[in-house]
Amino acid sequence: MSALADPERLRLYARIVLGELPPREADSPAARKQLGKLIAAGLVERLDDGSLRAGPEVFRRARTAEPVNGVPRHLTGFFARGRLTAIPVRPTVRHELLVHLTDTLFDADRTYSEREVNEALRTVHDDTAALRRYCVIDGLLVREQDGSDYRVPQHA
Known part of the structure; x- marks a missing residue:
């Protein structure tokens, strides 16, 4: 719109x-x-x-609340042709976007190298460092102390 x-x-x-x-x-x-x-x-x-x-x-x-190409309706404005066009500035919207990305790109029962995280994030946006950092800050990915591995945290 x-x-x-x-x-x-x-x-x-x-x-x-x-x-x-x-x-x-x-x-x-x-x-x-x-x-x-x-x-x-x-x-x-x-x-x-x-x-x-x-x-x-x-x-x-636009009338439906259904996801478009798997993206929640309220986040579709940040995507074009399946790629993220901008990382939201507002923290709450950015967090919702990051939740969507981690849910769709990463498995909870698996450990990922930094390279694998970057490759997954690159499928939607070129600034993988920013997306990775935001995911860690928001607690959506846990990074090992030495920076070697990442995983989706287990929620109780």
């Missing part, structure tokens, strides 16, 4: 929905920039013939 927060992008989206955007205007540099964001957000798709279609599916998905 944040893709529609920009008034210019919202006008462009409305014109696409109403079928009032001529193809030549859609190819202008200003429109291409805004279209890229609408397409990336899943609000618009370019068809094989070059025309544009506004897909209502994105609104149907």
